[in-house]
Amino acid sequence: MAGVATTRRPRSLLKSAWDSKVLLLMCLPAVAFFVVFAYAPMPGAWIAFTNFNYRDGIFGSPFVGLRNFEFLIKSGQLWLLTRNTILYNVAFIVLGNILQIALAIMLNEIRLRYFKKISQTVMFLPYFISVVLIGVIAFNLFNYDTGAINSLIVATGGDPVKIYSTAGLWPFIIVAVQMWQSTGYGSIVYFAAIMGIDKTLFEAAAIDGASAWQRIRYVILPSLKPTFIILLLFSMGGIMHGNFGLFWNLVGNNAQLFATTDIIETAVYRMVMTQNNFTTSTAVGLYQSIFGFALVMTANWIVRRMNKDYALF
Amino acid sequence: MSSIKRRTLLKGGALAAFGIGTGVTLAACNSNNGGGTGGGGGGELDTSEAVTVTMLVLGDKPTNGRLEAMLEQLNAKLTEKVNASLELFYIEWADWQTQYNVQLLSGDSNVDLIGTATDWLFAWENAQKGAFLPMDEAMLSSYAPQTWEQVDSEGHWELCKLDDGMIYFMPEDNFTQWTNHGFFYRGDWATEAGIPDGEITEFEQFTTYFQWVKDNQPEAYPWDVAGTNEAALTGFVQGRTEYQVIQQVTAGIYFPFHTTTSDPTAVTSYYMEGDDLLAAAELAREWNDIGVWREDAVNYDGDTREQFYAGLSGADQHHMQTFLGILHRMPTDQPGSDPKFFYWGKENNNYYRDIKTHGAMAVSANSRNPERALAVYDILRNDEECYHLFNYGIEGTDYVIDAEGRRSQPEGFDPATDSLGSNFWYGRMDELEIPSATDPDNKQEMFDALDANAKDYPYERLVVDKTMIESTLAAMGAVLSEYIPQLQYGKFSDPAAAIAEMRQKLTDAGYEDARASIQADIEALEA
Numbered sequence: 001m002a003g004v005a006t007t008r009r010p011r012s013l014l015k016s017a018w019d020s021k022v023l024l025l026m027c028l029p030a031v032a033f034f035v036v037f038a039y040a041p042m043p044g045a046w047i048a049f050t051n052f053n054y055r056d057g058i059f060g061s062p063f064v065g066l067r068n069f070e071f072l073i074k075s076g077q078l079w080l081l082t083r084n085t086i087l088y089n090v091a092f093i094v095l096g097n098i099l100q101i102a103l104a105i106m107l108n109e110i111r112l113r114y115f116k117k118i119s120q121t122v123m124f125l126p127y128f129i130s131v132v133l134i135g136v137i138a139f140n141l142f143n144y145d146t147g148a149i150n151s152l153i154v155a156t157g158g159d160p161v162k163i164y165s166t167a168g169l170w171p172f173i174i175v176a177v178q179m180w181q182s183t184g185y186g187s188i189v190y191f192a193a194i195m196g197i198d199k200t201l202f203e204a205a206a207i208d209g210a211s212a213w214q215r216i217r218y219v220i221l222p223s224l225k226p227t228f229i230i231l232l233l234f235s236m237g238g239i240m241h242g243n244f245g246l247f248w249n250l251v252g253n254n255a256q257l258f259a260t261t262d263i264i265e266t267a268v269y270r271m272v273m274t275q276n277n278f279t280t281s282t283a284v285g286l287y288q289s290i291f292g293f294a295l296v297m298t299a300n301w302i303v304r305r306m307n308k309d310y311a312l313f
Numbered sequence: 314m315s316s317i318k319r320r321t322l323l324k325g326g327a328l329a330a331f332g333i334g335t336g337v338t339l340a341a342c343n344s345n346n347g348g349g350t351g352g353g354g355g356g357e358l359d360t361s362e363a364v365t366v367t368m369l370v371l372g373d374k375p376t377n378g379r380l381e382a383m384l385e386q387l388n389a390k391l392t393e394k395v396n397a398s399l400e401l402f403y404i405e406w407a408d409w410q411t412q413y414n415v416q417l418l419s420g421d422s423n424v425d426l427i428g429t430a431t432d433w434l435f436a437w438e439n440a441q442k443g444a445f446l447p448m449d450e451a452m453l454s455s456y457a458p459q460t461w462e463q464v465d466s467e468g469h470w471e472l473c474k475l476d477d478g479m480i481y482f483m484p485e486d487n488f489t490q491w492t493n494h495g496f497f498y499r500g501d502w503a504t505e506a507g508i509p510d511g512e513i514t515e516f517e518q519f520t521t522y523f524q525w526v527k528d529n530q531p532e533a534y535p536w537d538v539a540g541t542n543e544a545a546l547t548g549f550v551q552g553r554t555e556y557q558v559i560q561q562v563t564a565g566i567y568f569p570f571h572t573t574t575s576d577p578t579a580v581t582s583y584y585m586e587g588d589d590l591l592a593a594a595e596l597a598r599e600w601n602d603i604g605v606w607r608e609d610a611v612n613y614d615g616d617t618r619e620q621f622y623a624g625l626s627g628a629d630q631h632h633m634q635t636f637l638g639i640l641h642r643m644p645t646d647q648p649g650s651d652p653k654f655f656y657w658g659k660e661n662n663n664y665y666r667d668i669k670t671h672g673a674m675a676v677s678a679n680s681r682n683p684e685r686a687l688a689v690y691d692i693l694r695n696d697e698e699c700y701h702l703f704n705y706g707i708e709g710t711d712y713v714i715d716a717e718g719r720r721s722q723p724e725g726f727d728p729a730t731d732s733l734g735s736n737f738w739y740g741r742m743d744e745l746e747i748p749s750a751t752d753p754d755n756k757q758e759m760f761d762a763l764d765a766n767a768k769d770y771p772y773e774r775l776v777v778d779k780t781m782i783e784s785t786l787a788a789m790g791a792v793l794s795e796y797i798p799q800l801q802y803g804k805f806s807d808p809a810a811a812i813a814e815m816r817q818k819l820t821d822a823g824y825e826d827a828r829a830s831i832q833a834d835i836e837a838l839e840a
């Protein structure tokens with residue numbers, strides 16, 4: 001078809017869109033999801049700066065500046081909560097990724113097909129157990145009067161341990177539970193990345209006489225680096241968001257453990273849950289998101305300085 | 314897929330999402346869609362067009378079909394009377410506080426009637442925030458004449474007005490119930506513990522009772538309690554002092570502001586002042602050392618009432634209405650147990666009657682048919698036939714009337730699966746109630762005895778302006794949630810030091826500002 005120069009550009013854009021129509025169509029659900037659940041409600045964050053009432057709505061209600069953020073400072077807990085939240089997430093991210101990579105490599109090394117499938121399924125299962133149930137299981141393991149662990153200690157002639165009043169134990173318990181629950185699921189991405197490694201690399205390594213360990217060290221691990229960095233950057237954004245369900249169900253209102261277990265979500269839940277107050281809750285969410293946004297941008301900037309190929313954008 | 318290709322896709326997706334996102338206005342969150350301009354004025358009820366009136370209630374939506382069967386009969390009558398039919402919209406118990414307020418926030422114009430309450434369902438705040446239709450005498454006496462008449466004759470409309478003089482909800486002011494809290498315990502065990510007549514008359518006697526249970530009933534916890542119960546502290550303070558709790562102000566799940574009977578206009582707090590909290594905490598510590606509750610009670614979430622029924626707990630804690638159920642079931646489950654109720658403030662008559670707005674019904678500011686909604690409510694509240702249908706269901710299948718004219722369950726009825734679940738707690742009337750066969754014969758005597766010494770809550774009309782103190786209340790909630798559970802369960806080795814620390818933190822959180830602000834609201838009420 002003939003065309004003049006001035007119209008070629010838009011037509012070629014349309015044409016390239018048409019050419020990749022299947023890809024675009026596949027993209028559509030994700031785009032719709034983000035528009036509806038992430039971008040469309042975004043202006044609503046304005047509610048964090050207002051004294052909201054139903055009559056005037058979100059944008060008509062009186063502007064109150066940062067007053068809705070004050071309670072975080074007034075409670076004297078902002079530092080403790082931010083520290084706990086970040087430390088837990090750092091532990092989750094670092095340990096989580098290490099374990100997931102290790103698990104993926106181990107799965108890859110298993111040669112027996114059925115055993116591989118069974119192991120994968122077994123490791124996957126904890127991911128599907130509700131945190132409410134995990135809370136109940138934990139109580140039945142750890143409680144002082146009837147818990148399985150203390151029953152065992154008593155039966156073997158020891159003195160029972162007050163696990164639910166020993167704050168120092170809980171970072172280990174919580175991290176262990178989180179790992180138990182998420183490692184199998186998280187290893188899938190790495191396992192898929194290993195499957196995607198060019199087979200010729202393995203063949204070359206075999207010809208060079210590489211041992212299994214050398215194959216892992218010099219072929220698999222370097223190939224996983226981009227995946228690792230992308231996942232790391234993604235998780236940075238959520239570093240101020242705790243796994244509320246897990247923490248709430250394991251610790252609940254047990255104030256004896258708060259020093260080491262209270263994260264932003266659980267503290268805010270206790271503060272405002274009876275208060276019919278959307279503005280303070282939104283303020284907290286905004287604080288977490290802005291912090292996460294800044295962290296992703298910074299981390300991405302650093303990564304780009306180091307190696308442009310690994311950056312998200 | 315190579316990593317380069319993956320990145321390009323990511324980039325493209327992000328750009329596409331941004332591009333669309335910037336063009337989107339806030340369609341999903343438009344809560345300001347008219348309404349709220351006031352429903353003043355009366356007139357003839359126009360019933361020319363059939364409408365559906367939707368009522369928002371709290372509770373789990375029943376799935377056994379009985380509600381629908383009842384509604385079918387009820388709606389036939391409502392259609393005949395005012396050409397309207399009723400639908401129920403449930404806010405289920407899971408996370409109800411959030412769900413309820415979010416539903417109002419959404420400004421849904423399909424909801425016409427909103428069940429509310431000033432003490433547990435945020436009625437004043439939601440009225441102030443414009444969720445409810447302001448009403449006046451002309452409107453109410455035209456469309457809900459019987460309700461208007463009855464509430465007016467007792468002067469109770471005053472309890473439902475903001476300072477603009479408009480009425481924001483209709484009170485359940487003609488229904489007697491007692492929700493004063495206390496301990497349920499076993500008379501047989503108390504007698505064996507050496508308590509005269511097995512009748513506990515002072516809070517501290519529970520130490521004797523609990524110790525006896527611990528020593529003599531190895532299977533049972535003296536008081537099997539779960540979660541954030543505060544009764545060991547509040548029960549003690551209420552019966553030993555003249556503090557009265559201001560129910561309109563919460564910090565987290567706690568009620569930190571109080572007055573005293575002798576000085577009802579001075580806002581104070583026993584969390585902050587005096588030695589009563591310490592005395593209570595020391596008793597709690599003694600109980601913890603006895604082993605009254607599970608070591609990990611705060612993390613435990615078992616059904617402690619069932620434990621009481623099963624003889625595995627020496628006490629249970631809730632209010633008078635629940636005790637009626639205990640009286641009915643306990644003699645069967647634990648013959649000879651002689652259950653008794655010790656309510657807080659029994660020693661010094663420091664307890665209240667239920668407030669008149671513990672249940673109330675508002676009309677949504679966004680209702681498309683406020684007049685018809687009022688008319689339907691008026692019928693449900695005052696028409697005997699409709700009242701019985703709506704509250705009890707269909708006679709014969711949902712309930713039967715026995716020889717003494719009392720209401721009981723039909724043969725083979727299982728309350729766990731067969732309940733009607735209409736959950737109408739927003740306009741019940743004493744006159745229209747059918748006495749339940751499960752109620753004890755001396756129910757009226759017990760109620761009369763409670764009534765003889767009870768006080769009226771002095772601040773029913775107190776509207777607290779929380780605009781400036783919201784952040785302080787949240788911060789105080791954080792502090793209290795750290796200290797109160799540990800004081801309640803006797804977990805501090807030095808409660809005096811812990812209380813001093815808590816008081817300092819509450820002061821830092823801005824306690825004094827909040828107190829002064831509430832003080833001003835109380836003075837405005839008096840003026």
